[in-house]
Amino acid sequence: MAVEVLTTADGRAKTALSHAHAARWREARAAGSPLAVGRAEPPMRPARPDKPELLPPREVPRRRTGTAQGRIALLHALAHIELNAVDLHWDIIARFTHVPMPIGFYDDWVKSADEESKHFNLLCDCLESWGSHYGALPAHAFMWRAAEDTAEDLLGRLAVVPMVLEARGLDVTPGMIEIFGRAGETAATEALRVIYAEEVGHVAYGVKWFNWLCGRDGLDPKEVFHGLVRRYFHGALKPPFNEEKRAEAGLPPDFYWPLADEVKDAPGTAGFR
Ligand SMILES: [Fe+2]
Ligand SMILES: [Fe+2]
Numbered sequence: 001m002a003v004e005v006l007t008t009a010d011g012r013a014k015t016a017l018s019h020a021h022a023a024r025w026r027e028a029r030a031a032g033s034p035l036a037v038g039r040a041e042p043p044m045r046p047a048r049p050d051k052p053e054l055l056p057p058r059e060v061p062r063r064r065t066g067t068a069q070g071r072i073a074l075l076h077a078l079a080h081i082e083l084n085a086v087d088l089h090w091d092i093i094a095r096f097t098h099v100p101m102p103i104g105f106y107d108d109w110v111k112s113a114d115e116e117s118k119h120f121n122l123l124c125d126c127l128e129s130w131g132s133h134y135g136a137l138p139a140h141a142f143m144w145r146a147a148e149d150t151a152e153d154l155l156g157r158l159a160v161v162p163m164v165l166e167a168r169g170l171d172v173t174p175g176m177i178e179i180f181g182r183a184g185e186t187a188a189t190e191a192l193r194v195i196y197a198e199e200v201g202h203v204a205y206g207v208k209w210f211n212w213l214c215g216r217d218g219l220d221p222k223e224v225f226h227g228l229v230r231r232y233f234h235g236a237l238k239p240p241f242n243e244e245k246r247a248e249a250g251l252p253p254d255f256y257w258p259l260a261d262e263v264k265d266a267p268g269t270a271g272f273r
Helices: 002-006 011-030 068-095 103-129 145-149 154-182 186-216 221-232 243-248 253-265
Strands: none
Touching: 002 011, 002 068, 011 068, 011 103, 068 103, 068 145, 068 154, 068 186, 103 186, 145 154, 154 186, 154 221, 154 243, 186 221, 186 243, 221 253, 243 253
């Protein structure tokens, strides 16, 4: 089921399949006869539509969010992130079946994939109501890099995807809700509120299974997290952090602050904070 989602290119078709498979998983669980996890061979990269054109981040044009065009560009970028998130959650389901995990691990990522699918569609609905659509603008090309880098390391995947990238979403979403709220864009504001509420859960699932794996092997989660982020994550952990929502997701400050300090102390980076 995961591989079927990953190999479907069109965003609306991918997310429809994602919803359908999540519902099937849930129903089987509720009936007390869970589907077998089995084994899978996910593609190295998920199938994607011909549009949007994927460009290196520097070449993706930036627009001011004070204009309608700028807000379309911002929502388009978010829709691209959500579509990647759909694939990321199905990918973690399919890629690590050789690591024996409790069934709750699959429950959590199926639920997350289901929610990301809703997020993508909510944002597409907004874009379409403004006369645009997903694919109308270029998008970030390197979004799948974190998945490739951690394709053979489940702890690394959990550290970088939910605990760094999705946690970053918690930091920046309130500012976006404000942008669309000020512009009187009710549907977009509501969509972002749904996303904001549900993303806390995705970070929490990451923390939960990261700690579980560390506990199983008698490892110190904080030390392991620092090592894996330094190894696999190429960006910077940028303050300000949403300390409250990160705490709600179970992500303590001593996990992320030491990594942010590293960036702050590095020469030539002060201006980027
Ligand atoms: Fe999302
Ligand atoms: Fe998410």
